[in-house]
Amino acid sequence: MAVISLTINGKKRTINADPQMPLLWAVRDVVGLKGTKFGCGMAQCGACTVHLNGKPIRSCITPVSTVANKKITTIEGVGSEARLHPVQQAWIEEQVPQCGYCQSGQIMSAVALLNTNPDPTDAEIDQAMSGNICRCGTYNRVRKAIHRASDMMKESALKTK
């Protein structure tokens, strides 16, 4: 066991955990943020996607000790219902989720994509999103929602200029 400092969604947390514990379980069971989901435990499904310094990672295979003092963002840090991120807004507009279980991961991948590539092509969406499995089969809507979010973000960027 070790004392590890984490910065999650801008807040500092100190936890006492096995350094080898995957970040996924540290976030869910120790810190108590349940939005990040477990699907496979071997970097196959993307349900556990979080951002590490803005980049999407699979928290199920990331030992918690390796992310100490780095910036971690989970779905809870992306936006709340009172202040939705454009990606979340687009997800609602397109009514993407069915069971919803994979969607935290889908959204984390989509937000990361749009952060680096505000206007992705279909091929770029394929590339960025193929690591996220949705057993309910919401893929067509995921694609549409990413395009919609991209449009929304461009529009609001124009307005603020």
Added chain:
Amino acid sequence: MKQQPSLSLNRRAFLKTGGLTVSSLVIGFNSAQAGSELVNLSERVAEKALVSLEVSPLVILENTGKIILMAHKPEIGQGTFQSMPLIVAEELEVSLDQVEIRQAMADKKFGNMGVGGSYSVRSEWANLRKAGAAAREMLTQAAAKTWNVPVDECYAREGKIFHKPTGKSSSYGALTEIAKTLDVPKEPKLKDAKEFRLVGKPSKRPDIPAKVTGRAKFGIDAEVPGMLYASVDRAPVMQATIKSFEDTAAKKIPGVQHVLKAERKMNKNTFQGVAVLADTYWAALQGRRALKVEWDNGQYGAFNSADITARFKELAKTDGHVDTNKGDFDTAFAGATKKLEADYELPFAAHAPMEPQNCLASVKGDTVEIWTSTQLPDDVQKETAKYLNIPPENVMVHVLFVGGGFGRRLFLDQVMEAVYLSKQVGRPVKVVWTREDDMAGGPYRPATYSRLRAGFDGAGKPVAFQHKVVAPSINDTQFGSKDPAKRQDDGAMEGLKEAPYDIPNLRFNNVFADVPVPMGWWRAVYSATTCFAHESFVDEMAHAVGQDPLAFRLNLIGENTRMKNLLTFLREQSGWEKPLPAGWGKGVAFWQFFAGQAGHVVYVSKTDKGVKIEKIVAAVDCGTAVNPDNVRSQIEGGTVMGLTAALKSAITFEEGRAKQTNFHDYQMLRLNETPPIEVHILPSSESPIGVGEPGLPPAAPALANAIFAATGKRVRKLPFDINDLG
């Protein structure tokens, strides 16, 4: 009865509210207030001294103006959390943002709470409408009484009763007290479909904001103070028994509290395991890895997929149970001018919902509290009571959002496992399966083997048709068979019987195949495999007589106007008659079964060694589409699951165990592989029928038929490699 604190608290809350007969504790989700938590609403309920009118267990009106509609079916992604309350709201004349939807806990007053068979909306359609209409009538009468005017001068709209001549109005809340004194009308007048304001219009699902912010609580997210996490080491061969286990190393892992034998009861089967219970899930997993268990596989280690295929082929030579026999197939086939025969081989499959199986159970004395993702809340209550030999009222079942069902959560083994462990250690225990546990744990979709024969007369008209299905029995592997001579599962014939083709000499055989592994209902059940054989073979028949496969089908349809209309609709919507670019092919398939009916047209183009799916057009006749956008969503999802089964995943057995362990070798279709899917809903004012399953069966045969059209290659075995057709 000794009660645990939370249970007695809720009993009190229940008593205090008197006439308010909502379930004593409700996990609620306040759709009217964005940002509200998924919370336990019982205390809020208890605090208010209010007058409430319970028109049915599903509709509760309060004098505060609050309108509560209970979602009494679990939300597994299919949308009933909204679609069912929406039907009540339609008749009640309220908009969805005027109501609070609450997820009901298991309670016998709700009747059947299960979700399966694409059955929820259609089975409750009439009841839900009646409940809403009854409330509306009572409120209208209450207003008429208050104003002392004739009741037919009053009407309901947007949560208010209006007096037509004067225009005055009163809110439902203000009328609740008087309405409460009236009798609930037994046969309230239902709205004319033309007057529908909600039904038939796309509307946004209230569970979705919670699902895009990570706030929706699934079974796996449940937590109570003092609980332990459990991971169970299971036999590689499901039915193996424990010879011995060594847990010294496991117990040394910091956080590990108990190591003990576990049992997992799934209907007639009980499987063994060794459970590690720890303060964190990670510690439980570490402990499990450190275990050394010796298993006795008994006779079960001899089960291999290769042998099954050979055995199914042998069985295909036998007649099995003749389920349907019209005319004289043998004579007609013998005398046919042209004959066609083919075999189709379909594999076992796992459900693999994204949320692994889990359950949190807290057994205290003779009461239990359960939090889980299930398709059968009322069965969880009843079966747990039976398992522990306690009254069902002592079992509280919290229904959380379900991260995918697909039939897997019609089985309660994960619940029994948690209940067993909690009882053993006297603490709340949350069992969480790994993905590997889920793949290895069954139950599986039955593999089926189909042998088909058709005979044509001199004019190319089909005169004889036989479909023989060799299939393991879900019922037999789950419940056993009373009559040893009747072990076949009637389900294996579903869809065949509904197939609309009018052929004078027809025979369907159901050949029972014994397998030692538990089988389960998988989305679309037997139709998920038998439709592939049936609709591919009908395509072969069309080509054998040189006819357009869609026209051939249309010509063969007899009395079934519903299917004829569906196919005609699909032909129009898919642009079937338009010329195709060079190198393209198109295929069609459609299917009617217990869940409903739908069809697909798939367009493919030739690639180097395979094909690319260019586009899929689906058509569904679901009767009245309660929320058309959600119907589309379900058909899209069914299509993707059908394609996944065709192109990606199968479960195979080696030495008694499933060879596949996780998503690397049991693959899913991914976003980059998913073609555009267009869904068209046949306009209809019939009562609603299912949408969860009908989108699945025809997808794969329509694809295979398109492949034949484009390449001349006939696919008769799933899964196959779309990039290399061999």
